Amino acid sequence: MIYVFDYATLKVIWWAVVGLLIVGFAVLDGWDLGTGILLPYVGRTDEERRVALNAVGPTWEGNQVWFITAGGATFAAWPLVYATAFSGLYIALILVLFALFLRPVGFDYRSKVHDARWRNAWDWGIFIAGLVPTLVFGVAFGNLLLGVPFHFDGDQRSYYTGSFFALLNPFALLAGLVSVAMLTMHGAFYLQLRTDGAVHERSVRAARVAGLVFLALFAAAGVWIATGIDGYRITGMPSADSAFAPGLKTVERVQTGWLANYSKYRWTIAAPVAVFGAGLLALAFVRRLPTTALILSCASVAGVVLTAGFALFPFIMPSSSQPASSLTAWDAVSSYRTLQVMFWAVVIFLPIIILYTSWVYRVMRGKITTEHVRQNSHSLY
Amino acid sequence: MPSVEVVDLSRLQFAVTALYHFLFVPLTLGLSWILVIMESVYVMTGREIYRDMTKFWGKLFGINFAMGVTTGITMEFQFGTNWAYFSHYVGDIFGAPLALEGLMAFFLESTFVGLFFFGWDRLGKVQHLMVTFLVALGSNFSALWILIANAWMQNPVGAEFNYETMRMELVSFADLIFNPVAGPKFVHTLAAGYVAASMFVLGISSYYLLRLRDPSFAVRSFAVAAGFGLASVLSVLVLGDESGYTTGEVQKVKLAAIEAEWETAKPPASFTAFGFPDMKAEKTHYAIKIPWLTGLIATRSVDTPVTGIKELKQEHEVRIRNGMKAYAALQRLKSGDRSAEAKAEFDRLKDDLGYGLLLKKYTTNVVDATPEQIAAAVDDTIPNVAPIFWSFRLMVGIGLWLLFVFGAAFIILARRQLATNRWIMKVAMWSIPLPWIAMELGWIVAEYGRQPWTISEVLPTHLSVSSVSLGQVMFSLGGFVVFYTALLVVEIYLLQKYIRMGPSSLGTGRYQDEGAKS
Numbered sequence: 001m002i003y004v005f006d007y008a009t010l011k012v013i014w015w016a017v018v019g020l021l022i023v024g025f026a027v028l029d030g031w032d033l034g035t036g037i038l039l040p041y042v043g044r045t046d047e048e049r050r051v052a053l054n055a056v057g058p059t060w061e062g063n064q065v066w067f068i069t070a071g072g073a074t075f076a077a078w079p080l081v082y083a084t085a086f087s088g089l090y091i092a093l094i095l096v097l098f099a100l101f102l103r104p105v106g107f108d109y110r111s112k113v114h115d116a117r118w119r120n121a122w123d124w125g126i127f128i129a130g131l132v133p134t135l136v137f138g139v140a141f142g143n144l145l146l147g148v149p150f151h152f153d154g155d156q157r158s159y160y161t162g163s164f165f166a167l168l169n170p171f172a173l174l175a176g177l178v179s180v181a182m183l184t185m186h187g188a189f190y191l192q193l194r195t196d197g198a199v200h201e202r203s204v205r206a207a208r209v210a211g212l213v214f215l216a217l218f219a220a221a222g223v224w225i226a227t228g229i230d231g232y233r234i235t236g237m238p239s240a241d242s243a244f245a246p247g248l249k250t251v252e253r254v255q256t257g258w259l260a261n262y263s264k265y266r267w268t269i270a271a272p273v274a275v276f277g278a279g280l281l282a283l284a285f286v287r288r289l290p291t292t293a294l295i296l297s298c299a300s301v302a303g304v305v306l307t308a309g310f311a312l313f314p315f316i317m318p319s320s321s322q323p324a325s326s327l328t329a330w331d332a333v334s335s336y337r338t339l340q341v342m343f344w345a346v347v348i349f350l351p352i353i354i355l356y357t358s359w360v361y362r363v364m365r366g367k368i369t370t371e372h373v374r375q376n377s378h379s380l381y
Numbered sequence: 382m383p384s385v386e387v388v389d390l391s392r393l394q395f396a397v398t399a400l401y402h403f404l405f406v407p408l409t410l411g412l413s414w415i416l417v418i419m420e421s422v423y424v425m426t427g428r429e430i431y432r433d434m435t436k437f438w439g440k441l442f443g444i445n446f447a448m449g450v451t452t453g454i455t456m457e458f459q460f461g462t463n464w465a466y467f468s469h470y471v472g473d474i475f476g477a478p479l480a481l482e483g484l485m486a487f488f489l490e491s492t493f494v495g496l497f498f499f500g501w502d503r504l505g506k507v508q509h510l511m512v513t514f515l516v517a518l519g520s521n522f523s524a525l526w527i528l529i530a531n532a533w534m535q536n537p538v539g540a541e542f543n544y545e546t547m548r549m550e551l552v553s554f555a556d557l558i559f560n561p562v563a564g565p566k567f568v569h570t571l572a573a574g575y576v577a578a579s580m581f582v583l584g585i586s587s588y589y590l591l592r593l594r595d596p597s598f599a600v601r602s603f604a605v606a607a608g609f610g611l612a613s614v615l616s617v618l619v620l621g622d623e624s625g626y627t628t629g630e631v632q633k634v635k636l637a638a639i640e641a642e643w644e645t646a647k648p649p650a651s652f653t654a655f656g657f658p659d660m661k662a663e664k665t666h667y668a669i670k671i672p673w674l675t676g677l678i679a680t681r682s683v684d685t686p687v688t689g690i691k692e693l694k695q696e697h698e699v700r701i702r703n704g705m706k707a708y709a710a711l712q713r714l715k716s717g718d719r720s721a722e723a724k725a726e727f728d729r730l731k732d733d734l735g736y737g738l739l740l741k742k743y744t745t746n747v748v749d750a751t752p753e754q755i756a757a758a759v760d761d762t763i764p765n766v767a768p769i770f771w772s773f774r775l776m777v778g779i780g781l782w783l784l785f786v787f788g789a790a791f792i793i794l795a796r797r798q799l800a801t802n803r804w805i806m807k808v809a810m811w812s813i814p815l816p817w818i819a820m821e822l823g824w825i826v827a828e829y830g831r832q833p834w835t836i837s838e839v840l841p842t843h844l845s846v847s848s849v850s851l852g853q854v855m856f857s858l859g860g861f862v863v864f865y866t867a868l869l870v871v872e873i874y875l876l877q878k879y880i881r882m883g884p885s886s887l888g889t890g891r892y893q894d895e896g897a898k899s
Contacts (some may be wrong), residue, residue: 057499061491062494072483075468075480077477086461101864109447119820160848337552338551339510
């Protein structure tokens with residue numbers, strides 16, 4: 001094994017890798033989830049809905065793996081986060097899971113039976129599978145910024161002391177709405193590029209409305225964070241180059257603490273700037289440069305994930321009830337060896353994944369039309 | 382500490398969702414290769430019927446694949462939601478193969494599966510065959526990493542406990558992937574999936590042949606399935622034997638339970654073909670024994686003994702008592718005493734720490750366990766023998782029956798006597814569920830036989846669960862039952878609909894019953 005980086009550096013790299021996987025998920029599967037949310041609006045007839053579904057049909061499955069792999073990477077690199085977050089937010093995650101059930105079967109089964117009620121039922125399923133996870137992920141991010149109540153006992157067993165309904169507080173719900181508006185916009189930018197006719201027109205309209213709502217809500221959330229929410233700060237901990245349990249550091253709450261990184265590392269401001277800059281440009285260019293508009297939308301979505309990530313760093317999951325137990329990139333991580341092995345796995349496989357995914361998109365490029373759906377009604381979704 | 386009810390319901394939920402997931406996995410594993418075979422023939426001969434075969438069986442593959450993906454996400458989620466302490470305790474090792482599964486396998490499979498269905502008109506013949514091949518490769522790699530993870534739960538090599546972080550940590554990645562349990566388990570499971578897929582194609586083709594529907598389509602499918610199935614069922618049996626051998630080496634308790642071997646018999650041990658194992662009396666009633674067989678299979682020698690349950694219990698009692706000392710040494714380290722002596726004491730005893738943790742079920746302090754509590758923990762180390770004993774025998778019986786079915790189908794086909802041997806088609810049709818039953822039983826032997834551990838001799842099952850409430854687990858379990866029942870009804874409805882439609886569902890105009898509504 002080649003030990004290129006020290007433990008502390010690897011911890012930061014793994015923070016970036018998990019971040020990258022979440023960005024990949026938000027950008028790529030984001031437009032699939034957004035398409036699900038938009039389905040009742042852009043598709044008034046069965047054929048129109050099939051146009052929208054087949055625009056994402058050949059590629060959504062691979063995109064979902066960004067989510068699965070982000071989960072797997074969290075398990076491998078941040079086992080304590082995986083354990084604490086999934087068991088703590090139990091009901092929320094089970095709801096996400098149940099909603100996600102409806103996607104693979106929804107896509108594959110809806111057009112296999114010629115029956116309006118059957119197809120409508122699956123279309124609502126795909127809508128729910130788009131809306132619920134998008135909302136819950138937003139709410140979850142909102143709660144991470146607020147901190148959630150959990151602590152560990154001497155055996156490092158985690159105890160979550162909040163309730164499901166406590167997660168649905170006003171700020172977290174706002175974050176949830178940001179997420180829904182964002183992916184609705186993103187899905188619309190994707191659909192306007194990949195469709196024509198009525199579906200295209202509705203997608204352009206949806207992108208504009210959802211885009212403006214998203215930027216306004218994102219700005220509101222930013223103001224709220226700056227003025228009304230406490231952040232957390234590490235005041236002391238063992239060497240970042242060593243392995244230690246979360247309880248061994250000291251953490252304090254600080255007012256407007258989540259803005260500290262932005263003044264300390266000035267370049268991180270690029271993330272929120274990209275959200276607004278790319279978002280507004282995408283809205284402006286949607287008619288003339290549809291491809292550019294989609295790329296700008298990707299930048300805007302990536303900007304949102306990074307804005308939250310930069311604000312929190314090095315925190316991953318702050319504990320509101322026992323701040324010293326907060327999970328951070330320094331103490332929620334796997335051993336040096338595991339991070340090392342998995343780092344090389346990512347270095348080898350991620351570029352290959354990006355390569356073949358791009359190839360698949362290239363093969364399947366072009367617009368999906370109602371004629372195309374009609375001619376291939378036996379083989380398409 | 383989690384309550385007994387939470388532990389039991391979490392186990393039930395994992396068992397139900399895992400067994401359910403494995404209804405769909407085998408067909409994905411095997412049918413993907415059958416598609417590769419059919420499409421290869423198409424590419425080589427250029428005959429359209431083979432493309433249609435690939436497309437039709439591909440449709441059934443797709444209906445099944447969607448369920449595999451749906452139920453697979455559940456498995457990943459559950460480690461975090463319901464088995465949080467497990468995830469913390471062994472995530473450093475166990476998480477790695479799961480992440481690799483995503484990076485190396487699931488991405489490949491899922492990215493190309495869309496192209497398999499929608500790329501026919503956009504790709505060249507060879508390109509499309511490559512895509513089909515990559516889907517098969519991805520799904521099989523996926524099984525590889527999952528089974529490496531599972532093998533590590535059976536035989537946790539290449540890892541060590543770290544008292545600073547209170548968890549197991551990776552010591553050797555090579556040991557993890559070259560775990561002696563992993564290889565045979567992987568090939569055995571994979572080949573079992575191939576058998577299931579072959580049985581599926583063989584049985585459905587037989588259904589068409591018996592009704593004289595599209596015979597040229599059906600007989601070609603029958604031929605592919607018979608050949609692939611025969612090769613696979615032979616691998617299953619050979620690798621099952623190899624699995625039995627490695628189990629004999631590293632999981633003596635599981636082997637003893639499979640064989641209901643209460644006493645350490647004089648080698649070579651005999652095989653109990655039939656009987657009623659009785660946990661209380663520690664004997665098997667009405668046992669019918671075949672001399673030598675167990676000894677030969679498990680030890681591949683005539684003079685190595687197979688350790689009996691009574692003797693294993695004595696060994697376990699020693700290890701539990703050592704485990705109490707290991708736990709005391711760990712407490713000493715945790716209290717801040719990092720002297721060389723304290724470390725040496727813990728290092729000397731730490732291999733038995735897991736046995737000490739078994740006592741946590743009875744006393745949280747472990748070190749103050751009474752002799753009664755120790756005796757109870759010793760009893761816990763032996764899983765319930767009867768279900769394992771019976772599951773194993775049924776599984777092997779089905780395996781031998783399937784060898785007969787594929788062997789007969791292959792011979793009859795090779796002699797071109799299919800028309801005069803209609804019985805084999807009826808047998809094939811009615812044998813379709815058997816591979817699934819055998820595989821579920823196989824998992825019961827493997828996982829129920831691992832109890833009381835999630836990680837053999839390292840982490841007891843009752844400690845592995847999350848600190849969640851009973852209500853939460855009931856909510857999720859109820860949801861799974863509702864969703865999974867509904868989805869199964871839908872899936873079977875669609876499968877039988879498309880099976881009845883046959884190749885006419887492709888809408889090519891070349892097959893019988895075309896024009897029937899799709």
